[in-house]
Amino acid sequence: MNEYIIPNKPVILTDQSKDWKAYNVFTPEFFKKNFPEKTATIKGKEYKLGEYVDMMLASTPENPAPYPFKVDLDRKFTEILEYVQPDFEVMRKNRLKSPMFRNGLIPQASTLEIFFGGAAGWFPYLHYDLYGLYAIVTQVYGHKEFILYKPEEGKYMYPDPEHPWKSTIEEYYKPNYEKYPLFKHANPMSDVVAPGETVFVPKGWWHTARSMEPTISIAKDLLVHQNWDLFSKDVVFYKRKQSPVKANIMVGYLKALDLGMGIHEKFISKY
Numbered sequence: 001m002n003e004y005i006i007p008n009k010p011v012i013l014t015d016q017s018k019d020w021k022a023y024n025v026f027t028p029e030f031f032k033k034n035f036p037e038k039t040a041t042i043k044g045k046e047y048k049l050g051e052y053v054d055m056m057l058a059s060t061p062e063n064p065a066p067y068p069f070k071v072d073l074d075r076k077f078t079e080i081l082e083y084v085q086p087d088f089e090v091m092r093k094n095r096l097k098s099p100m101f102r103n104g105l106i107p108q109a110s111t112l113e114i115f116f117g118g119a120a121g122w123f124p125y126l127h128y129d130l131y132g133l134y135a136i137v138t139q140v141y142g143h144k145e146f147i148l149y150k151p152e153e154g155k156y157m158y159p160d161p162e163h164p165w166k167s168t169i170e171e172y173y174k175p176n177y178e179k180y181p182l183f184k185h186a187n188p189m190s191d192v193v194a195p196g197e198t199v200f201v202p203k204g205w206w207h208t209a210r211s212m213e214p215t216i217s218i219a220k221d222l223l224v225h226q227n228w229d230l231f232s233k234d235v236v237f238y239k240r241k242q243s244p245v246k247a248n249i250m251v252g253y254l255k256a257l258d259l260g261m262g263i264h265e266k267f268i269s270k271y
């Protein structure tokens with residue numbers, strides 16, 4: 001909290017998931033055998049996990065498998081929830097789990113997901129996580145490279161005006177600097193995350209990831225008082241498109257909710 005969340009700095013944690021049952025159980029073969037019928041849509045096309053496992057194992061830089069195959073654990077994959085417990089200490093007061101939190105505030109957002117990928121699987125676009133959420137990604141199987149840019153570097157990212165958290169730079173991994181000259185000024189920070197390690201992606205930090213080999217990761221989102229500012233900003237941004245009046249009401253409601261949750265949190269040990 002003091003060293004990373006408050007200063008909003010990224011970090012790789014090396015021991016947070018050591019008690020998860022997922023280790024030594026989660027392999028591509030385990031999923032192919034037990035859950036071949038789970039589906040995910042990648043670039044508009046639906047795949048079954050059984051067939052995707054073959055694709056991720058066959059993926060090469062010359063012929064990469066589509067990426068990522070991701071599934072919402074809370075909604076579509078509850079069978080494996082028990083493998084990614086216990087939750088981290090820092091997730092205890094995750095406001096996404098508060099009884100005061102309404103899921104309607106963040107339509108379509110998945111806050112706990114499993115990712116599958118193969119060698120040279122690049123995440124499709126540079127982005128920061130919507131609603132200012134902290135992304136806490138644990139590598140369970142295989143190595144993945146994470147590339148991060150400070151929030152101020154948004155000015156080099158050609159953000160989509162309709163969705164300012166998303167960069168419009170196509171094929172950013174081999175960028176066309178004539179088309180995107182500002183992107184040349186961006187200063188990436190990167191590291192490879194190994195199985196057992198967890199990367200903390202702070203609020204508003206632009207990022208992407210590349211699977212270096214067959215990978216399985218678990219991404220958990222965190223909302224606490226410290227990212228309530230960006231959370232409110234994004235919620236209000238989308239509300240304003242529906243109705244400016246509702247957006248103004250939302251500003252006050254979110255301020256009150258921050259205060260209410262803050263008081264509640266003083267008296268509870270976890271949500």
Ligand SMILES: O=C(O)CCC(=O)C(=O)O
Nearest residue numbers: 115123129135137209219
């Ligand atoms: O693991 C990846 O490919 C990217 C994950 C990500 O961007 C996130 O969880 O916020």
Ligand SMILES: [Fe+2]
Nearest residue numbers: 128129135207
């Ligand atoms: Fe992300």
